[in-house]
Amino acid sequence: MLIGKACRILGRVRCCVVKPLASLSLSSNMAKSKFEYVRNFETDDTCLRNCYIVVRLDGRNFHRFAEQHKFTKPNDNRALGLMSRSARSVMEELEDIVIAYGQSDEFSFVFKRSSTWFKRRASKLMTHVASQFSSSYVFYWKEFFLDQPILYPPSFDGRVILYPSNRNLRDYLSWRQADCHINNLYNTVFWTLVQRGGMTTAQAEDRLKGTLAADKNEILFSEFDINYNNESDLHRKGTTLIWEKRDETVIKRMKSPDEEEKHVIRSRRRVQAHHCDIIGEQFWEEHPDILEDDNS
Ligand SMILES: Nc1nc2c(ncn2[C@@H]2O[C@H](COP(=O)(O)OP(=O)(O)OP(=O)(O)O)[C@@H](O)[C@H]2O)c(=O)[nH]1
Ligand SMILES: [Mg+2]
Numbered sequence: 046m047l048i049g050k051a052c053r054i055l056g057r058v059r060c061c062v063v064k065p066l067a068s069l070s071l072s073s074n075m076a077k078s079k080f081e082y083v084r085n086f087e088t089d090d091t092c093l094r095n096c097y098i099v100v101r102l103d104g105r106n107f108h109r110f111a112e113q114h115k116f117t118k119p120n121d122n123r124a125l126g127l128m129s130r131s132a133r134s135v136m137e138e139l140e141d142i143v144i145a146y147g148q149s150d151e152f153s154f155v156f157k158r159s160s161t162w163f164k165r166r167a168s169k170l171m172t173h174v175a176s177q178f179s180s181s182y183v184f185y186w187k188e189f190f191l192d193q194p195i196l197y198p199p200s201f202d203g204r205v206i207l208y209p210s211n212r213n214l215r216d217y218l219s220w221r222q223a224d225c226h227i228n229n230l231y232n233t234v235f236w237t238l239v240q241r242g243g244m245t246t247a248q249a250e251d252r253l254k255g256t257l258a259a260d261k262n263e264i265l266f267s268e269f270d271i272n273y274n275n276e277s278d279l280h281r282k283g284t285t286l287i288w289e290k291r292d293e294t295v296i297k298r299m300k301s302p303d304e305e306e307k308h309v310i311r312s313r314r315r316v317q318a319h320h321c322d323i324i325g326e327q328f329w330e331e332h333p334d335i336l337e338d339d340n341s
């Protein structure tokens with residue numbers, strides 16, 4: 046009776062044919078083919094609750110990619126800009142990323158610890174981040190490299206790491222920024238010795254063998270009059286992307302008869318780039334909303 050009534054209401058829907066219950070259960074059984082059991086081979090990769098989920102991407106064989114596309118040495122601002130643009134696209138398209146940090150050919154994305162996005166399945170999270178990033182890298186290429194064509198499709202590997210405490214997460218991000226500093230200091234001295242000092246790459250490598258950070262700073266300062274601390278923040282500190290609320294004034298046309306225009310202030314969330322220290326306390330004190338309480 047009820048089925049018949051529902052059918053009358055949905056009268057125009059083609060699938061609405063009155064069937065005895067027995068035949069309904071038979072057809073749902075039939076929908077399960079004998080091959081269905083292969084699903085059981087899938088492994089559970091749900092990320093542990095309460096942990097920050099970090100997805101780190103890294104360009105595949107970017108040493109070659111940089112050579113082939115004539116990236117400037119040691120840093121190419123077009124390439125770094127494109128990496129940040131692609132990371133912004135990931136943050137805008139995928140939910141729950143609270144902070145991202147990038148340098149060289151890598152970017153790390155941090156999902157909030159309470160995220161339930163894609164039921165916290167590691168493979169889903171990682172592949173969505175990697176594919177959104179890769180397609181954005183190609184999509185936005187022209188905005189940064191203008192007429193220079195992209196010669197072949199780049200790819201990025203991904204990994205998932207879980208951090209159970211704020212201290213662990215901050216130490217992870219500090220580790221990546223310290224890596225940026227170490228590599229950039231080395232590359233800056235190395236290419237200064239080659240480009241301005243006239244050394245071959247082998248000679249520059251030899252010169253830097255066994256040197257400490259202080260020695261490298263000294264070479265730059267005494268031989269080339271370069272104070273490393275005055276080099277660009279983008280190169281020394283990498284790029285940190287976070288969400289920030291900004292008040293924006295928009296013009297709204299009212300539906301009143303005189304079609305009056307009104308200026309309305311709206312608060313909008315936007316991805317903002319920073320090139321600052323994230324190892325010390327200051328950044329975290331200025332942005333207390335990024336981390337969730339350890340005890341929640
Ligand atoms: N010239 C130049 N090269 C860059 C720049 N950014 C990244 N690279 C290159 O990209 C490489 C990134 O290092 P890795 O990720 O360790 O090495 P990879 O060649 O990508 O190899 P895999 O990651 O193991 O696949 C650097 O060693 C550089 O050769 C840049 O701004 N300028
Ligand atoms: Mg790489």
Ligand SMILES: [Mg+2]
Nearest residue numbers: 103149150151
């Ligand atoms: Mg790398």
